[in-house]
Amino acid sequence: MATELAAARERDKARVLKGAEAFVQALIDEGVTTIFGLPGGAVLPIYDALYNADIQHILVRHEQAAAHAADGYARSSGRPGVCLTTSGPGATNLVTGIATAWMDSVPVVAFTGNVARSLIGRDAFQEADITGITLPITKHNFLVRSVQDLPRIIKEAFHIATTGRPGPVLVDLPRDICGEELEYYYPSEVELPGFKPTFEGHVRQVLEAARAIAAAKRPVLYVGGGVISSGAHRELMELATKANIPVTTTLMGLGAFPGTHPLSLGMLGMHGTVYANWAICNCDLLIAVGVRFDDRVTGRLEGFAPEAKIIHIDIDPAEIGKNVGVDIPIVGDCKAVLQALVEKTREKKETAWLAKVHEWKEKYPLRYDDPGTGEVMPQRLVEEIYAVTKGQAIMASDVGQHQMWLAQYYKFDEPRRHLSSGGLGTMGFGFPAAIGAAVANPDREVWCLSGDGSFQMNAQELITVAGYKIPVKVVICNNSYLGMVRQWQSMFYGKRYSQSDLSHNPDFVKLAEAHGVPAFRVTRVDELRETLERAQAIDGPALVDVRVSREADVLPMVPAGAALKDMIGLEGR
């Protein structure tokens, strides 16, 4: 690096900058075009440097939304999302957003101001040990101790966040560093001997996997977010179609394989389809790609693919063997490994197994009862959004019943279209994530399906979409309940609806209008399509408050701790 500086000097490129200017220049050199944030004392010098900079800054109204927006930006585009806040409360407000990105392996780079170095550790005004606080929820974090280190640390932060298994990285910047001068150059390479992810799968393991596929009579592909983050959807399609293997995806994997494809089994797990879960229960070969055998997916572990040989492909060696024993582990990037595997895999014809799976699909499709009273069934709401957006929108969701209905009834055909907090299950994620996605994808329709409970957790961002005219369409699936809580109370606590009744909700239409966002209310199913289309036609943000049937349940369901084969909610089929 010393030589690099010397070379830069020689080319007369090294410039003397202040820390704050170097920060902004490093972001520009890194290719960052947009950041989400909110200023405060510790970052005043940085905001001053941003004042005329060639970087778009989106001002949010709560820092949690900055983290989620950066997250949504990253999930929808594949580029790292960036957020910036002040020290103390600004930094701690990011925590839920960082944890959300951590659990779902999203490349977010968070910058926080901190008090001057001489004050650190003295409980100074607005001091928080944010590197300590975020230690368990970041891939790595940095406290910048010398202005000289700043460009290198920023380079490393982006490299770590985006390389291998992605994840959030936090950089904490003491205020006094912003005012100090350095000879600036942006390093072209990183030197991180302790960080060398394995990309290529082991050849022998790949061959063994190919042999297992050739020998399998009842194979299933179980794919997750890793396929999307590595951009392996084409390779996945090749493998699935070449060997005629049905594909089920996790919540995080929706869109990795087209939901409308004949080989698609939709989502598996707690609220997965009957046919996906039964395929898992009966398969003799499970090809797990970019997944982590989460408990919401597997149910009781002994009942998960009990007869199957398991191939597990993942870039993170620590995921392999974490929850289940694996027969053929392959550490590597999903895209590289699948590519190698496709080459070694022979074509296979449709089998009796596929016929069996199709039979289940016919017999136990996703379905719901519509009593025909004119009420909007929430599943119908998703079907209508699907129709209005022609299945092409980027759809963010919050957490609860509406999230599961979106996952079940919206057939995502492409990766990076479905944005949802899978691992942490963060209510309040959807709306700011949709904002980030809309900023990253100005040519795409972006919708957010939220719940009446979840929406209130980041409703303050209505003013952000109004101010910047960010064209997010918010649909509130309004059951006036913390619906998923109510469902569990109904099923497992004798309908004692403790603290889950939200009959006392705000008037969401007035709330939106107060922020300058056009809004509509739907109470009957015959108004639904037309209203959604009106919202869609608006050039800018809009909100639709849809009153849905209050006590609909998400079905089918594997009760917590049960095996996948023991799904409930199949009665009357």
Place this chain on the structure above:
Amino acid sequence: MKHTLSVLVHNRSGVLVRIAGLFSRRGYNIESIAVGVTEDPDISRMTIVVEGDEAIVEQIIKNVHKLIDVLRVSNITSEDVVDRELALIKVATDSHNRSEILQIVDIFRARIVDVSDRSVIVEVTGNEGKVDAMVQLLRPYGIKEMARTGKIAMVRGAKQRANASDTGRAAAR
């Protein structure tokens, strides 16, 4: 079963917290941990003794290896190693039993490093078993205080830093 891990890390502030945090977060039990600089002042060696079955220890190794500041993790449990602990033991004495204590100290090739009229401080180095045995024998006289380091270890012979069960291989499997 107890496993001994030899971990090479960047000698930076916060590394110990990252390792300790990882262990507590994932519910792994640290028996002992000893940290000190290596022949390269930028690199420290941590010798960590953990309790767990093979599967857990494999998970521990993989997760430790994921930390950016960690350069190498080796499970040296079944390697031919030299391992040592150091203990300082303050034992109550009087004029009657002092010579007995001196004898024990002699047999263990330990040393008396401080003497007062009612106690002595014994310094002993050796593997865990030897230190345990020493403590056992001194206990009847009354141990007033004890300080014990964790284990440090090194593989015998010409091999440097690498060995059969390092994570580079484990990851490539």
